[in-house]
Amino acid sequence: MLTYFLRRLLMAIPVMFFVAVFVFLLLRLTPGDPAQAIAGDQASLDQLEQIRETLGLNEPLSVQFLTWIGNMAQGDFGRSLISDRPVLEMIGQRLGPTVALALVAMGLTLIIALPMGVLAAWRHGGMTDRLVMAVSVIGFSVPIFVIGYILIGIFAVNLRWFPVQGYKALADGLWPFVHRIFLPGLALASIYIALISRMTRASMLEVLREDYVRTARAKGLPESLVLFRHALRNAAIPILTVVGTGFAMMISGVVVTETVFNIPGLGRLVVDAVLARDYPLIQAIILLTAGTYVLINLLIDLSYALTDPRIRYQ
Amino acid sequence: MTATPPVLSVRDLKVSTMGRRPAEILKGISFDIHPGETLCLVGESGSGKSVTSLVTMDLLPRGELEVTSGTAALNGEDIVTASPARTKALRGAEMAMIFQEPMTALNPVLPIGLQMDEIYKAHTRMRPAERKTAALEAFEAVSLPDPPRIYDSFPHQLSGGQRQRVMIAMALALKPKLLIADEPTTALDVTTQKQILELIRKLQEEMNTAVLFITHDMGVVVDIADRVCVMRHGEVVETGAVDQVLGAPREDYTRALLAAVPSLTPRPARAQQAPEPVLELEAVNKVFAFRPFLDKLLRRPGHRVQAVSDVSFRLDRGRTLGIVGESGSGKSTVARCVLRLEDPTSGAILVNGHDIAPLEGQTALEPARRAVQMIFQDPNRSLNPRLTTGDSLIEGALNAGEPRAEALQRAGELLEVVGLPRDALARYPHQFSGGQRQRIAIARALMMSPDVIVADEAVSALDVSVQAQVLELLAEVQAKRNLAVLFITHDLRVAAQICDDVMVMRRGEVVEFGPAGQVLAHPQHAYTRALLEAAPGRDWDFAAGRRVTEPA
């Protein structure tokens, strides 16, 4: 298992290197000038030139890239060009809300989507199945920000059950936290619920055709045991896989959700950073999210072994 | 037959598919099983024998199949009309079932113990400790080694035979009145099959269980059945005691079925003309080695599996060499090396005198590829479903530069040779039956005018009547074209009927090699003897229609 883990980590190196080169080139080969973002629109060209010189933006690209990679290898992600703060510190400040939002959305998803998918597969072809599929296809089709606004319109503005915006950390108390994160969590979860319930249903449909499910039924087991003990555990791997690849989708949702609900998370930070051409910040965020993606998918691969004893990684 | 009431009594049972245009799967079948009796439902694929068992267990796939009329009474209680809760209570307790595939019938992600425990938990009020004791005893009863270890194991840690024993232990855990066994030994090697059949027989006698045994294999019928029920297209063709049905079949269909079972007695040796070797193997070895990048980095050895060790043989024109063995014996790997679908690790493979072992790439292999052609096991997968028969047949010819029209002409002729109409050229594989597809595969091999045909379990997936026809065709073609055939099979009966020479393999090594008459009639090696003894129905002479006392 450890060997497997190490091997996968080794494999992640070229992946991350590709990401690093790709992102660096993407940013540097496109127009836009961070000096302008620092100095504001009324700054003169002399001023800009001076700032560029100080920031090292006039160095050749290869030098800039090597410096950046070298620093990163030492754990130094650099400082924001705009705010002149360490990039990691800025990311750290914004990480909490985003992680909380993602976890809440994921929790809601699992609570809602798994039973939905299992039920739909169990009653395959029936009304429940059609209803679940309808909910899921609608979840895929309505943009998150529209869902967000509808939720705000109904639950925050009309019913006044929830605040319209903002974020409170868990440290500020459980209720304020839950109260503020529920709607954005739900909005973000919508597309995920659609995805996971679909995947659960499909995977369960497949598993329910398996011989061992027939065996379980032949043993006269209660249907709930057949579904949740025998079938769902076997259906777990494709579901887990989607949870992993869906992480990228989650990030897209986070960016939009944070904007709609005004949550000071990474999503907004990255949009701001892109608009301001804050190269080190953009690079660090993309690299970190890519790294997280790789890591999450690695962990998910490892977790297969927990659900399926046949998988013993060499 | 006894006067006691039957455990299971099926009357006029009809089952149809659901949907827009229902098709009748069972057309009104009836039979009884009494306590302590084994009834064999025998028939070819599509005869409806498995559906019968599912109706009895009330496990028909919902929304796909439904009972349209008739009854299936377990101890007088009709399963068809019983409530789902009631049948659930009966399943596992009063009636139990063993399935064909021990690999898939156990839940792979749950420990064996838990899967056993569930049965007691669902149907009894036993306490956890009692349940565990009962489970261990049940494992003991099916002769599983080290029951506590089995209890904690996962299915994949057990061999196929052990898994089937676990299935039997589960099925008989609560001493049901009725045991349904649906092809329980089909997926097993012959030696294991023999043990499992003996086990079922023994436990049945101990518990006086009624057994509904479903099989396609007449040999198995001989070994286990008290009575036989021959089915075809959803109807019962003939029922009766085993000796009566097999010895004096009343129906043509039964007779044809019996006649198609190849005999274990080797056919008389064929005269050999001047030996002309077309295929020679010299000390061929094949090692599968896995050495991941990290292992290389850490200078660690990888995993090695010796699949074939030191195999040598010579195959002459016009002769058939059979390679027999159980799964994992390396017989298929030998075939794939001959075809260079695998690269042999060492040794020489001489095709018409040229060593093809060191050759690389399609161009270099081209002459050998023309000389050696293959017929695969599964006719469903060996033809590209998206190409017409004609396109599949002429692919090799086109590669060799033959004009399309000419190739199609030849393909049409060959279709007639293998017994298919010429207009089959324009059709797609799914429009043919399995046997017909295998004929097409033979035609495709013949299109290349090969010297050697490698047939890897080429008739294993076919029903016995079709199997006989395909074997016949193969023999006919071989004779006409003076082909050499390398025939890979696990079935000694088939080997006995078509091989000139037989090579027995076990764990990659050649155990015994010689003329078929000698190897199969007077085996020298203990393993060969064990194989022969395990062959199902060996004490029944299908040609004569009577029991034999001495093995042939």
Next chain:
Amino acid sequence: MSLTTSAPASPRKRLLENPPHWTTVLALIVLLAIIAMALFAPQLAHFEPTKLNAMMRLKPADETYWMGTDSFGRDLYSRVVYGARVSLLVGAGVAVGAIVIGLPLGLLAGWFRGLDAVLMRAMDGLMAIPGILLAIAIVALTKAGLTTVIIAIMLPEIPQVVRLVRARVLATRSETFVEAAVLLGTRPMRIIWRHLLPSTIAPLIVQGTYIYASAILTEAALSFLGVGIGTETPTWGNIMAEGRLYFAMNPWLVYWPAIVLSLCILSINLLGDALRDRLDPKMKGRS
């Protein structure tokens, strides 16, 4: 010996024997209506979609302005009608582009094991970058035009296509008919073309519809975040983005384009599901 099955059923006959679900038919009608809307936008629209009228800003719906006007005094109905053009074009561009690029890469990766390792690491890398970040970066950093948006949305979709095709190739290449082709002396490129490519088409068409739908969604999200196609070209996304400022005053500025957008994506998704069930029963129920 006789042939067991009848002559091949024509597609028409098969369709008649197994008619599509009513939702599929409805979805097809909706999608055709939206396509017609895009094609005949000039005839259907009441105004030029860019026609400003500073005096008629933010008017509610009436007989002239079926859906009211936006903050420029432009007719919302006309903009929504014209918006269909860009959305459908973006969807088509992304789906076709991703497949045209991804298909050959996937075929090659699936067949040539050496290339596979390198290519798939690159694809993993591309997949690891969250699509929206990549798209935001590309659109924001280059010219915010139709082509840029299509490329930006397409890039993250390519690995999905490559993986799908590759998985399909890997599955198919272990089929015995491929081994049979090898034995018949067929060269690799021809095996890819004749035996592997056809098996990827059905799942690709299905995947294509999903890419189509998600591309339209992503375009809307990009516009929403202010990095989409400029306001001169009406797209459902930027109509919503402009309208969301006035959401509390007149939510219909958002709801109208949202409804049409959602209907469009819904019908594409439903058609995709139906296609999948028909073309590739094995994939039934997959997302």
Next chain:
Amino acid sequence: MKLFNIKALGAAALLASSVAALPAWAETTLTAVMQAPLRSLDPHLSTAQIVRTHGFMVFETLLGMDDQYQPQPQMADYTVSDDMLTYTLTLRDGLMWHDGTPVTAEDCVASLNRWSQQDGSAKTMMKYVDSIEATSDKELVIHMKSPFGPVLELLAKPSPIPAFMMPKRLAETPIGTQIPEVIGSGPFKFVADEYRPGDQAVYVKNEDYIPRDEPASWTAGAKVVNVDKVVWQAMPDMQTSINAIQSGDVDLIEQVTIDLLPLLAMNEEVETGILNPLGAQVTGRFNHRLPPFDDPQVRKAVMYALDQETIMQTAIGNPDYFQLCASIYGCEVPLASDVGAEYLEGTAEERMAKAKEILAASDYDGTPVLMMQPTDLTVLTTQPIVAAERMREAGFTVEVASMDWSTLQSRKNGWQPVSEGGWNFFFTYWGVAGIWNPLVHSLINGSGEDNTWAGWPVNARMEELRAAYLTAGTAEEQKQIAEEIQQIAWDDSFYFNAGEFKSVAAWRTELHDIQSGPITLFWGVSK
């Protein structure tokens, strides 16, 4: 609409608040949604308004500017010698940096040096300055080589880079590098730990700050802080901000989108009004170096084609909040005049006819005009659309290129051909304090030098006038020069003055005595 006179109401509220004094233990926090997120902290480095506002929280200027646009003592009192060559500034007592050290004249000299390297007008001033030196801990002296009119104005000006004072160790940070710490002497202290760039900035009351005795007026006079804490929050979405102020999550929105004011009109707990009387002018800039706008006749056609009213109507909507005038210095400043109004006379149709005529007579050959449009800056998204339509009607071929504001800013600095990423026309806006006289006004630079603000018009007469303004002795003389400059700016079509708009703020009624100013001020206000 709740428009009212802030000063009048302020007096009444002052009385009320002194009666209803808050209990001592309740910490009052004022939460404000600012018009832009604060992303950088060095007020010498950035010309962005939000950074200036931040600057006035933490830092102070030697002189402040009152609501009559007059420089007044703030950190220092001043004397000017009769020959206008020596300015003596004496620091008032009790000034302390936030790190506890006293403010010295030497700190101020260093700060002035750093400021003058960065601010455009200060650079011009430095050409006339002989030396700036600290003569004691409390006194610094500026010696001029020759008289330079607006020295005091520059020291007091609130835009674009005010002359903020900071400790010497910070002021020695080279230009181009941001100061490592935010230490000023102003009425608020910056809470570095709670700062989240782009999202939140927190200030606490500086308990050691001693306000001046004079009444507060803009950045001059007493800065009395009545709240314990000020939190700036960024909200990317105006809708969210409005919801937040209605629910009481925030107390103040610095700039409300005018179209959304009706949403707040219903709400008894929220008031709206103009806090910054100066407003901002929208300007459409030509690229004088590229065809077709290298041709004055073609530019002139545009000047007639564009219509202030349509542009402002579409961008702002409510005429209460925009103003149309010819003045290039802002509609209500001392230098404002009607010079050039002939370009705005008549109906839009009449002017369009004239534009067509001029264009037809010109050498315009159909070269497409590349109009840059920012997608992410709401204030400036509409003008290019409206302008493009008018220009097309006049006979131009116009291509609107959408991009984000950052790209636009960067692209505007290049003058390469359009095919290589150049541009022809774009809109921007200027706080009136950034254009209110020829000294600070960037758009009227007629030198055509590469390093001037984008557009690069060339006009020798303009340069003479700008130089003359700097040394003009009297206000009349200054005004006369300013008017002539304005005439040239119109005649030679330096840029199109598209009108002036006011920012409307919204605040909850719990807030009293909100101060009016050239930027949003957080002293005086109580909660």
